[in-house]
Amino acid sequence: MSSSNLVPLSILFFFTLLLQSAIGVDPLYHICSSSFNYSSGSTYDKNLNTLFNQLGNKVPHTGFRQSSVGHTQETAHGLALCRGDVSTADCKSCVSTAIAEIKKCCPNDKAAVIWYDACLLRYSNVNFLGTIDSENKVYLYNVQNVSGIESFNGKTRDFLSRLTDKAYRSPKLFATDEMSLNKIDKLYGLVQCTRDLSDLRCKKCLDDAINELPNCCDSKRGGRVIGGSCNFRYELYPFVISKK
Ligand SMILES: *[C@@H]1O[C@H](CO)[C@@H](O)[C@H](O)[C@H]1NC(C)=O
Numbered sequence: 001m002s003s004s005n006l007v008p009l010s011i012l013f014f015f016t017l018l019l020q021s022a023i024g025v026d027p028l029y030h031i032c033s034s035s036f037n038y039s040s041g042s043t044y045d046k047n048l049n050t051l052f053n054q055l056g057n058k059v060p061h062t063g064f065r066q067s068s069v070g071h072t073q074e075t076a077h078g079l080a081l082c083r084g085d086v087s088t089a090d091c092k093s094c095v096s097t098a099i100a101e102i103k104k105c106c107p108n109d110k111a112a113v114i115w116y117d118a119c120l121l122r123y124s125n126v127n128f129l130g131t132i133d134s135e136n137k138v139y140l141y142n143v144q145n146v147s148g149i150e151s152f153n154g155k156t157r158d159f160l161s162r163l164t165d166k167a168y169r170s171p172k173l174f175a176t177d178e179m180s181l182n183k184i185d186k187l188y189g190l191v192q193c194t195r196d197l198s199d200l201r202c203k204k205c206l207d208d209a210i211n212e213l214p215n216c217c218d219s220k221r222g223g224r225v226i227g228g229s230c231n232f233r234y235e236l237y238p239f240v241i242s243k244k
Protein backbone atom coordinates (compact mmCIF):
# COMPACT_ATOMS: atom_id res chain seq x y z
CA MET A 1 0.00 0.00 0.00
CA SER A 2 1.17 3.54 -0.71
CA SER A 3 1.91 6.15 1.91
CA SER A 4 -1.63 7.49 1.76
CA ASN A 5 -2.98 5.39 4.57
CA LEU A 6 -6.28 6.88 5.53
CA VAL A 7 -6.94 5.01 8.71
CA PRO A 8 -5.10 6.55 11.65
CA LEU A 9 -3.00 4.49 14.02
CA SER A 10 -5.45 3.27 16.58
CA ILE A 11 -4.35 0.88 19.23
CA LEU A 12 -7.06 0.77 21.78
CA PHE A 13 -7.18 -0.69 25.21
CA PHE A 14 -10.29 -2.30 26.47
CA PHE A 15 -11.22 -3.37 29.94
CA THR A 16 -13.82 -6.02 29.94
CA LEU A 17 -14.97 -9.07 31.77
CA LEU A 18 -15.34 -11.65 29.09
CA LEU A 19 -17.68 -13.86 30.99
CA GLN A 20 -20.48 -14.56 28.59
CA SER A 21 -19.88 -17.38 26.18
CA ALA A 22 -22.85 -16.67 23.96
CA ILE A 23 -22.31 -14.80 20.71
CA GLY A 24 -22.87 -11.14 21.55
CA VAL A 25 -25.01 -8.94 19.36
CA ASP A 26 -23.37 -5.64 20.32
CA PRO A 27 -20.28 -4.56 18.41
CA LEU A 28 -16.99 -5.22 20.19
CA TYR A 29 -15.60 -2.01 18.76
CA HIS A 30 -15.53 0.21 15.70
CA ILE A 31 -13.02 2.67 14.24
CA CYS A 32 -13.95 5.43 11.80
CA SER A 33 -11.12 6.95 9.78
CA SER A 34 -12.49 10.52 10.03
CA SER A 35 -9.86 11.59 7.47
CA PHE A 36 -12.03 11.80 4.37
CA ASN A 37 -15.77 12.23 4.15
CA TYR A 38 -18.13 11.59 1.28
CA SER A 39 -21.47 13.29 0.71
CA SER A 40 -24.79 11.53 0.58
CA GLY A 41 -25.82 10.71 -2.97
CA SER A 42 -22.23 10.98 -4.26
CA THR A 43 -20.63 8.36 -6.50
CA TYR A 44 -18.72 6.98 -3.52
CA ASP A 45 -21.95 6.68 -1.53
CA LYS A 46 -23.55 4.69 -4.38
CA ASN A 47 -20.48 2.46 -4.77
CA LEU A 48 -20.38 1.82 -1.04
CA ASN A 49 -24.03 0.81 -1.01
CA THR A 50 -23.43 -1.58 -3.90
CA LEU A 51 -20.45 -2.99 -2.01
CA PHE A 52 -22.55 -3.48 1.13
CA ASN A 53 -25.26 -5.24 -0.88
CA GLN A 54 -22.70 -7.61 -2.40
CA LEU A 55 -21.16 -8.40 0.98
CA GLY A 56 -24.54 -8.84 2.63
CA ASN A 57 -25.67 -11.26 -0.09
CA LYS A 58 -22.50 -13.27 -0.68
CA VAL A 59 -20.75 -13.55 2.67
CA PRO A 60 -23.20 -15.87 4.49
CA HIS A 61 -22.61 -18.74 1.99
CA THR A 62 -18.83 -18.88 2.33
CA GLY A 63 -18.07 -16.81 5.44
CA PHE A 64 -15.93 -14.37 3.47
CA ARG A 65 -16.12 -11.93 0.57
CA GLN A 66 -13.94 -9.13 -0.69
CA SER A 67 -14.97 -6.68 -3.37
CA SER A 68 -14.13 -3.39 -5.07
CA VAL A 69 -16.88 -1.31 -6.64
CA GLY A 70 -16.40 1.68 -8.95
CA HIS A 71 -13.52 3.41 -10.69
CA THR A 72 -10.57 5.65 -9.84
CA GLN A 73 -10.90 7.86 -6.77
CA GLU A 74 -14.46 6.82 -6.06
CA THR A 75 -13.85 3.09 -5.70
CA ALA A 76 -15.14 1.48 -2.52
CA HIS A 77 -13.04 -1.50 -1.40
CA GLY A 78 -14.29 -3.77 1.32
CA LEU A 79 -14.56 -7.15 2.93
CA ALA A 80 -16.63 -9.02 5.46
CA LEU A 81 -15.60 -12.13 7.37
CA CYS A 82 -17.59 -14.36 9.66
CA ARG A 83 -15.99 -16.32 12.48
CA GLY A 84 -15.14 -19.76 11.12
CA ASP A 85 -17.49 -21.61 13.46
CA VAL A 86 -20.72 -19.61 13.04
CA SER A 87 -23.73 -20.87 11.09
CA THR A 88 -24.86 -19.36 7.79
CA ALA A 89 -27.88 -17.83 9.57
CA ASP A 90 -25.76 -16.21 12.31
CA CYS A 91 -23.25 -15.02 9.72
CA LYS A 92 -26.02 -13.41 7.67
CA SER A 93 -27.53 -11.64 10.64
CA CYS A 94 -24.12 -10.48 11.90
CA VAL A 95 -23.13 -8.99 8.53
CA SER A 96 -26.53 -7.26 8.13
CA THR A 97 -26.23 -5.77 11.60
CA ALA A 98 -22.63 -4.69 10.91
CA ILE A 99 -23.65 -2.91 7.69
CA ALA A 100 -26.48 -1.03 9.42
CA GLU A 101 -24.32 -0.19 12.42
CA ILE A 102 -21.22 1.00 10.56
CA LYS A 103 -23.37 3.47 8.60
CA LYS A 104 -24.74 4.79 11.89
CA CYS A 105 -21.40 4.85 13.72
CA CYS A 106 -19.32 6.34 10.89
CA PRO A 107 -21.72 8.38 8.76
CA ASN A 108 -20.12 9.65 5.53
CA ASP A 109 -16.73 8.26 6.49
CA LYS A 110 -14.68 6.97 3.56
CA ALA A 111 -13.05 4.23 5.64
CA ALA A 112 -14.14 2.31 8.71
CA VAL A 113 -14.04 -1.05 10.44
CA ILE A 114 -16.42 -2.72 12.88
CA TRP A 115 -15.94 -5.90 14.88
CA TYR A 116 -18.48 -8.28 16.38
CA ASP A 117 -18.03 -11.62 18.09
CA ALA A 118 -19.30 -13.35 14.97
CA CYS A 119 -18.07 -11.11 12.13
CA LEU A 120 -15.93 -8.25 10.89
CA LEU A 121 -16.75 -5.58 8.27
CA ARG A 122 -14.21 -3.20 6.79
CA TYR A 123 -14.22 -0.75 3.88
CA SER A 124 -12.05 2.03 2.49
CA ASN A 125 -11.51 4.23 -0.56
CA VAL A 126 -7.90 2.98 -0.48
CA ASN A 127 -7.35 -0.54 -1.76
CA PHE A 128 -6.18 -2.47 1.31
CA LEU A 129 -7.14 -5.92 0.00
CA GLY A 130 -4.33 -8.45 0.28
CA THR A 131 -2.24 -6.38 2.68
CA ILE A 132 -1.89 -6.78 6.45
CA ASP A 133 -3.71 -4.14 8.47
CA SER A 134 -1.29 -3.25 11.25
CA GLU A 135 -3.07 -0.04 12.21
CA ASN A 136 -6.52 -0.99 13.42
CA LYS A 137 -6.07 -3.04 16.53
CA VAL A 138 -8.07 -3.59 19.68
CA TYR A 139 -7.13 -5.45 22.84
CA LEU A 140 -9.81 -7.14 24.90
CA TYR A 141 -9.07 -8.99 28.06
CA ASN A 142 -10.55 -10.43 31.18
CA VAL A 143 -9.48 -8.21 34.08
CA GLN A 144 -9.04 -11.28 36.29
CA ASN A 145 -5.56 -12.75 36.56
CA VAL A 146 -4.82 -16.45 36.48
CA SER A 147 -3.52 -18.01 39.66
CA GLY A 148 -1.92 -21.35 40.32
CA ILE A 149 -1.14 -22.15 36.68
CA GLU A 150 2.54 -22.64 36.02
CA SER A 151 4.11 -20.83 33.05
CA PHE A 152 0.71 -19.61 31.89
CA ASN A 153 2.00 -16.86 29.55
CA GLY A 154 4.50 -19.14 27.83
CA LYS A 155 1.97 -21.93 27.42
CA THR A 156 -0.61 -19.53 26.00
CA ARG A 157 1.90 -18.16 23.49
CA ASP A 158 2.97 -21.66 22.36
CA PHE A 159 -0.65 -22.76 22.10
CA LEU A 160 -1.60 -19.78 19.91
CA SER A 161 1.51 -20.26 17.75
CA ARG A 162 0.53 -23.88 17.12
CA LEU A 163 -2.97 -22.71 16.20
CA THR A 164 -1.42 -20.21 13.79
CA ASP A 165 0.52 -23.01 12.07
CA LYS A 166 -2.73 -24.89 11.63
CA ALA A 167 -4.72 -21.86 10.46
CA TYR A 168 -2.40 -20.46 7.80
CA ARG A 169 -2.23 -23.86 6.09
CA SER A 170 -6.00 -24.27 6.03
CA PRO A 171 -8.26 -22.93 3.25
CA LYS A 172 -10.38 -20.95 5.71
CA LEU A 173 -7.34 -19.46 7.47
CA PHE A 174 -9.07 -20.45 10.70
CA ALA A 175 -8.27 -22.83 13.53
CA THR A 176 -9.53 -23.68 17.01
CA ASP A 177 -8.25 -26.05 19.65
CA GLU A 178 -8.06 -26.77 23.35
CA MET A 179 -5.25 -27.81 25.63
CA SER A 180 -4.98 -29.01 29.23
CA LEU A 181 -2.89 -26.72 31.43
CA ASN A 182 -3.00 -28.97 34.49
CA LYS A 183 -5.44 -31.45 36.03
CA ILE A 184 -8.23 -28.87 36.24
CA ASP A 185 -7.69 -26.00 33.83
CA LYS A 186 -8.08 -26.08 30.08
CA LEU A 187 -7.17 -23.40 27.58
CA TYR A 188 -9.48 -22.81 24.59
CA GLY A 189 -8.31 -20.84 21.58
CA LEU A 190 -9.25 -19.51 18.17
CA VAL A 191 -7.25 -17.75 15.45
CA GLN A 192 -8.46 -16.42 12.10
CA CYS A 193 -7.33 -14.27 9.17
CA THR A 194 -9.32 -12.48 6.49
CA ARG A 195 -9.06 -14.52 3.31
CA ASP A 196 -7.76 -11.70 1.11
CA LEU A 197 -4.36 -12.45 2.71
CA SER A 198 -1.96 -15.05 1.30
CA ASP A 199 -1.16 -17.90 3.67
CA LEU A 200 2.23 -16.40 4.54
CA ARG A 201 0.75 -12.97 5.23
CA CYS A 202 -1.83 -14.65 7.43
CA LYS A 203 0.98 -16.26 9.42
CA LYS A 204 2.80 -12.92 9.70
CA CYS A 205 -0.38 -11.14 10.82
CA LEU A 206 -1.05 -13.72 13.55
CA ASP A 207 2.60 -13.84 14.65
CA ASP A 208 2.50 -10.06 15.08
CA ALA A 209 -0.77 -10.25 17.01
CA ILE A 210 0.67 -12.96 19.29
CA ASN A 211 3.67 -10.71 19.92
CA GLU A 212 1.20 -8.28 21.49
CA LEU A 213 0.41 -10.80 24.25
CA PRO A 214 2.62 -9.11 26.88
CA ASN A 215 0.97 -5.75 26.12
CA CYS A 216 -2.58 -6.98 26.08
CA CYS A 217 -3.01 -10.09 28.11
CA ASP A 218 -0.17 -10.81 30.51
CA SER A 219 -1.47 -13.41 33.03
CA LYS A 220 -5.08 -12.61 32.09
CA ARG A 221 -7.72 -15.33 32.24
CA GLY A 222 -8.90 -14.43 28.74
CA GLY A 223 -7.62 -12.24 25.95
CA ARG A 224 -8.02 -11.18 22.36
CA VAL A 225 -6.13 -9.10 19.87
CA ILE A 226 -8.55 -8.05 17.17
CA GLY A 227 -7.23 -6.47 13.99
CA GLY A 228 -8.47 -5.61 10.52
CA SER A 229 -6.78 -8.70 8.98
CA CYS A 230 -6.54 -11.26 11.77
CA ASN A 231 -7.38 -11.98 15.37
CA PHE A 232 -6.86 -14.44 18.15
CA ARG A 233 -8.79 -15.28 21.28
CA TYR A 234 -8.08 -17.52 24.24
CA GLU A 235 -10.20 -18.31 27.30
CA LEU A 236 -10.27 -20.75 30.20
CA TYR A 237 -13.78 -21.77 29.17
CA PRO A 238 -15.16 -23.19 25.92
CA PHE A 239 -16.51 -20.54 23.55
CA VAL A 240 -16.23 -22.18 20.13
CA ILE A 241 -19.52 -23.30 18.63
CA SER A 242 -19.36 -27.01 17.96
CA LYS A 243 -20.86 -28.03 14.65
CA LYS A 244 -23.54 -30.66 14.96
C1 LIG B 1 -15.85 14.01 8.67
O1 LIG B 1 -17.07 13.99 9.37
C2 LIG B 1 -16.92 13.75 10.76
C3 LIG B 1 -18.30 13.59 11.35
O2 LIG B 1 -19.17 14.57 10.86
C4 LIG B 1 -16.12 14.87 11.37
O3 LIG B 1 -15.94 14.65 12.76
C5 LIG B 1 -14.76 14.95 10.70
O4 LIG B 1 -14.03 16.04 11.21
C6 LIG B 1 -14.95 15.10 9.20
N1 LIG B 1 -13.63 15.01 8.58
C7 LIG B 1 -13.23 15.82 7.59
C8 LIG B 1 -11.85 15.60 7.07
O5 LIG B 1 -13.96 16.67 7.14
Ligand SMILES: *[C@@H]1O[C@H](CO)[C@@H](O)[C@H](O)[C@H]1NC(C)=O
Nearest residue numbers: 142143144145146218219220
Ligand atom coordinates in the same frame (compact mmCIF):
# COMPACT_ATOMS: atom_id res chain seq x y z
C1 LIG C 1 -3.66 -8.60 38.10
O1 LIG C 1 -2.25 -8.47 38.18
C2 LIG C 1 -1.77 -7.16 37.96
C3 LIG C 1 -0.25 -7.21 37.90
O2 LIG C 1 0.28 -8.01 38.91
C4 LIG C 1 -2.31 -6.24 39.04
O3 LIG C 1 -1.86 -4.93 38.85
C5 LIG C 1 -3.84 -6.27 38.99
O4 LIG C 1 -4.38 -5.51 40.04
C6 LIG C 1 -4.36 -7.70 39.10
N1 LIG C 1 -5.81 -7.69 38.82
C7 LIG C 1 -6.72 -8.30 39.62
C8 LIG C 1 -8.15 -8.20 39.20
O5 LIG C 1 -6.40 -8.93 40.63
